[in-house]
Amino acid sequence: MTINRHLRIVAAVWQIAYTLVHMSFTTNGGPRFLNGRESYFPGGWVPVVLGALAAVGCLSAAVTARSELSDANRYVLAGFNAVAGAALCGYSFLFPVVVVSLLFEGARPGSLASLLVTGSGIIGGILCLIIAAGERRLAAQPCAACGRAHGRSPESRLEPAPTWAFTGAYLAVAGFLARMSVWLSDTIVGRWPSAASRASGMSWTAMAVFMVLMGLAGTLLPLALAHRWGRVWPAWSGPLRGRAVPRWLVLGPGLFTGASLTAYFGIAGMTAWIRGDLGGPFPRLALEMGGYTLWGAGLLVAAASYFALTRPPCPRLDTQSTGQPVARDAPGVEPCRYRRGEPR
Template sequence: MRADAVGGWPRLAAVWCSAYGAANVWWLANPGSPFAPPEEVFSPGRWMAVALAFSAAVACSLIAAGAGQRRPAPARWTLVGVAWVAGAGLILYSYMLAISVATLLFGEVDDWGSLLARAAGATAGALTLVCAVAEQRRVRRACPHCARVHGRSPERRTDPAPWWARLAAYVAIAGCSVRVAALILDSVTAHRPPFALGTPFAVFVVLLILAGTLLPLALVHRFGRIWPRWVVPLAGRDVPRWLVLGPAWFVGAGLAGYFGVAGMAAWLLGEGNLAQAPVWRVSMEMFGYTAWGLGLLVAAVSYYGLTRPACPLPNSPYRVPMPLA
């Protein structure tokens, strides 16, 4: 399939976002309904979901209609910007999805309505971002066969990650280190172990630490794109890109949304149990998690470009000479 082919994605996104927005309108009008999930805490309110959903629906509808291709570049970039803001906003509004999925894995889900509503909101945001990326590629005149801007985009998996991606990966590792340090310091202060080995929480912490060390390194180093020699059965083969990208985007969006948006808001407003916690611990948790999430998201952008399939047309007319160093 051609990289610039939009197909039915914008139409699907427009319908999905409209349905999600309509559901939130109904929940606003019927707050006491047993089918209405509770509003997300520390968010501006359900009206925000309505505004974001219908903005995304309009942007995706215009992309589906091909309106952007018949308008000047500034208008098309505006359409791309609206789609990016609305899509990212819907994902951030559904920041509790990561927590809901974590509780689902441990069999402790107590509100399926909220889980499904958050999943619907995050899906609406993801579909909108897919449309934004597709339209952005056309505005940038990217190669329709591989989505690269030849001469400016990496052409092979073996190309090095850019400096800003490596910086973001190590920021994520630093954020993870700060959070783990806060956990250890808090345990030492309370004279108790950080967690009991063998418990579900211990397994969760181990997985989380791997997501803060191995995952960011895989995003910017060769072993995350090409299986290294010590992985004997797979050595030299391509690492499936979504094996790395999926966890990076899910964990990054979850941490940035839950702690960077909701956690910071709760801390600044002095709500919840954060007001009684020591300032050093809360600051280490909030800033550590936020840097961790944002670092993963930025590094994942680079990984996404580095692991694109090779261009099927070596002599594509979209290729331009590489600039001289």
């Protein structure tokens, strides 16, 4: 579905508010943040500029929502919003770190301010990305009922994932195994848990839960994003057999984990390593930073395929047991002009 004008207006208002709040932080001083910083990147006018760019993109999308723009202009607008959204998410990438800190360490001074400010940046970035996706779909002249480009987009979750989705999923598993090899080595030689962790009264229950979740996010999650059993409950699931797996049960953790790892380790960690801020043997850092980055990027690649495969079915199409869509007349909906495999 295309993005309506109301969402574009809400997104523009959000970006303007984000910009004004950070302008106030810059001129009058900001709140106390967790660990003393809002972002790994420089603050000051940087978030103000990013918010202003996002506001321009969202306002432009809102103003032109009912205009007849050329496909080229729609693609430009989509690209502008995509860059602004990615920049806002990248600047606010400490949000998942704050969430994890609250869950496993409890509230600390600056936690609430960090949660609200970084969370608002993430929301603003996601709104920009949603608008970018909507503008791209308009430029592609999709089906008005479902937003697909029939013949070029998957019609059903029963269809196999593309090769690149499997590649991303198994690269994510490889990255997870590379990272865990360092943890296993530290455990064997007694470097984990560290003396600082033991002295701080680390909760072993919380640590056990964290390790289980980490293991699932590095093995089961990427495979579920690529394999059919992640979209349709398999035979061994009993009464759920053949039913659709709830979309966001898999897609939500995939996007959250993939974006968090890519931003924190792929952007911040790699930058710190290149600048010499991280010490340690090269093989260890390569396995840690490279493993986390590969894990996160692989999850995002596989999640992109999962997102397309699990779209709600087009109301203008019936899907037969073969998985091939057949055009039909739905009440109150014009017949779809396209059939799968036919030129548009």
